[in-house]
Amino acid sequence: MEREPKFTVGTQYKTRGKHPHICTIIDIHKTYNIAGELVKLRYVSTHELLRQTIVDSDVCETTVAMGVMLL
Numbered sequence: 001m002e003r004e005p006k007f008t009v010g011t012q013y014k015t016r017g018k019h020p021h022i023c024t025i026i027d028i029h030k031t032y033n034i035a036g037e038l039v040k041l042r043y044v045s046t047h048e049l050l051r052q053t054i055v056d057s058d059v060c061e062t063t064v065a066m067g068v069m070l071l
Helices: 061-070
Strands: 012-014 022-032 040-048 054-061
Touching: 012 061, 022 054, 040 061
Parallel strands: none
Antiparallel strands: 012 022, 022 040, 040 054
8 A cells, every 4th residue: 555645744725514624734644564564644734723723633635635625
């Protein structure tokens, strides 16, 4: 499953739901098994809520892809 991430650090996307937020990707986490194969790829993103920075460290690629289309 060796592949490159579709989105880069700095990409902005909008969350879905009743109160959407504009999020920014700040990091990419890759998880490998003992054989050195990529088994999981997740994005770390931030958004502002009540003047505080909220960090979400488990954002999948589909969430970002759907949100980029909404911008």
